[in-house]
Amino acid sequence: MWYKNILETIGNTPLIQLNKITKHLPCTVLAKVDYFNPGNSIKDRMALKMVEVAEKEGKLKPGGTIIEGTSGNTGMGLALAACVKGYKCIFVTTDKQSKEKADILKAVGAEVIVCPTNVAPEDPNSYYSVAKRLAKEVPHSFHCNQYDNLANRLAHYESTGPEIWEQTEGKITHFVCTAGTGGTITGTAQYLKEKNPHIKIWAIDVYGSLLTNYFKTGKIDMGFVHPYISEGFGEDFVPLNYDMSVIDHFEQVTDRDGAIMARRIAKEEGMFCGYSAGSCLQGLMQLKDSLKEDDLVVCVFHDHGSRYVGKIYNDQWMMERGFLDVKTFKDLVAGRGTQKLITLNSNQTVEEAIALMKKYDIENIPVFNVNENIGAISEGGLFDKILNDASIKQQAIESIMEKPYPEVAFETPVERLSQFITKENGAVLSKDESGNYHIVTKYDIIQGLVK
Numbered sequence: 001m002w003y004k005n006i007l008e009t010i011g012n013t014p015l016i017q018l019n020k021i022t023k024h025l026p027c028t029v030l031a032k033v034d035y036f037n038p039g040n041s042i043k044d045r046m047a048l049k050m051v052e053v054a055e056k057e058g059k060l061k062p063g064g065t066i067i068e069g070t071s072g073n074t075g076m077g078l079a080l081a082a083c084v085k086g087y088k089c090i091f092v093t094t095d096k097q098s099k100e101k102a103d104i105l106k107a108v109g110a111e112v113i114v115c116p117t118n119v120a121p122e123d124p125n126s127y128y129s130v131a132k133r134l135a136k137e138v139p140h141s142f143h144c145n146q147y148d149n150l151a152n153r154l155a156h157y158e159s160t161g162p163e164i165w166e167q168t169e170g171k172i173t174h175f176v177c178t179a180g181t182g183g184t185i186t187g188t189a190q191y192l193k194e195k196n197p198h199i200k201i202w203a204i205d206v207y208g209s210l211l212t213n214y215f216k217t218g219k220i221d222m223g224f225v226h227p228y229i230s231e232g233f234g235e236d237f238v239p240l241n242y243d244m245s246v247i248d249h250f251e252q253v254t255d256r257d258g259a260i261m262a263r264r265i266a267k268e269e270g271m272f273c274g275y276s277a278g279s280c281l282q283g284l285m286q287l288k289d290s291l292k293e294d295d296l297v298v299c300v301f302h303d304h305g306s307r308y309v310g311k312i313y314n315d316q317w318m319m320e321r322g323f324l325d326v327k328t329f330k331d332l333v334a335g336r337g338t339q340k341l342i343t344l345n346s347n348q349t350v351e352e353a354i355a356l357m358k359k360y361d362i363e364n365i366p367v368f369n370v371n372e373n374i375g376a377i378s379e380g381g382l383f384d385k386i387l388n389d390a391s392i393k394q395q396a397i398e399s400i401m402e403k404p405y406p407e408v409a410f411e412t413p414v415e416r417l418s419q420f421i422t423k424e425n426g427a428v429l430s431k432d433e434s435g436n437y438h439i440v441t442k443y444d445i446i447q448g449l450v451k
Helices: 043-056 073-085 099-107 127-137 151-167 183-195 211-217 255-269 275-286 315-320 329-334 350-360 379-388 390-394 414-420 442-450
Strands: 015-017 028-033 065-069 088-094 111-115 141-143 174-178 200-206 249-253 296-301 364-369 372-378 427-431 437-441
Touching: 028 151, 028 275, 043 073, 043 151, 065 073, 065 127, 073 088, 073 099, 088 099, 088 127, 099 111, 111 127, 127 141, 151 183, 174 183, 174 275, 183 200, 200 211, 200 275, 211 249, 249 275, 255 275, 275 296, 329 414, 329 427, 329 437, 329 442, 350 364, 350 379, 350 390, 364 427, 364 437, 372 379, 372 427, 379 390, 414 442, 437 442
Parallel strands: 028 296, 065 088, 065 141, 088 111, 174 200, 174 296, 200 249
Antiparallel strands: 015 028, 364 372, 427 437
């Protein structure tokens, strides 16, 4: 058996049990891992459905152009459909989305236009407005409008819901999903509620989105809207795909907690997922007190982590936003108080270097000329040289000094410092905010990692 084209591989994604992160929960938790779709996200389902419905209704004809505002994943699904069916694609996205997403869309032949994030939906520069304008300007084009196109939720009513019902043999008690366009959670919930109205549907939202407050009050209050970093879910308006009557609860998650949980899923469960998967599971963990022993929970893991390697899977990006609690070079030297770095200049003698090592009980001394790092003296290097020629004690250290210690950023994680420590090089240097140098040795790193 073989498939006639890539579109036939969409759907029928696996349901995988989580074991480590959820081990303290009383129930069984399964992940609907939709990065197994060919476009690596759950959006493949609705993208294909929107194209098929548009073709059936005569809105998309041979040689036409698909236009869509997308955070990246819907665009990928549409691009796959366009490749097979012979359409052109123009996608409009925001500058909040990862560079990887835009690059992937370009790789499959799409034109990508990037718009600012922090503008109102009705602003002419918003990606919603730009997509609508292009749909009017580009001949023979079709604006998918995943937010208000009910083919979005229909895709999940016809595929995601039935798959989960069959895979759990009808035993599912809770469906947990991040809420964005509303298509996945609404369409899946509609199907599951028809099968068993007692199934709980929990929507996971992000702080800064208005969806949670709208669910609670039925009112659109822009006072709840503020910029957020999480990608692929949360909204500053209410898409038509929503049917709030099939949703039982909205739970909000912070940008930080969602990002950290995504990294945990990768390390502890072996599933390299995107931002929304982390937020989805984090939301479930916040609701753990509502779960019972016989519950069977299904969480949606929407997309693949490869689209976030420059963000949540990048230590520097995480640290810059205060999301990652890791020890750094700065942390290792913080306990030294006002202790100054012991240094040598190139004109001092080897004997003076030995005296300093004895006085301060240290093994590594950097050599500076004024404020320039030009070399190093180590106990191990001196030992070898003095064994071969005891007379070098009177020589200037310039004649026998080793290569200068490498310099790194003051916020460099401890784990990364280890790559600079070798048999020939026993220390690393860095400047603090005031321009003062500090040293970290192999011993400091070992101590930092075990504390």
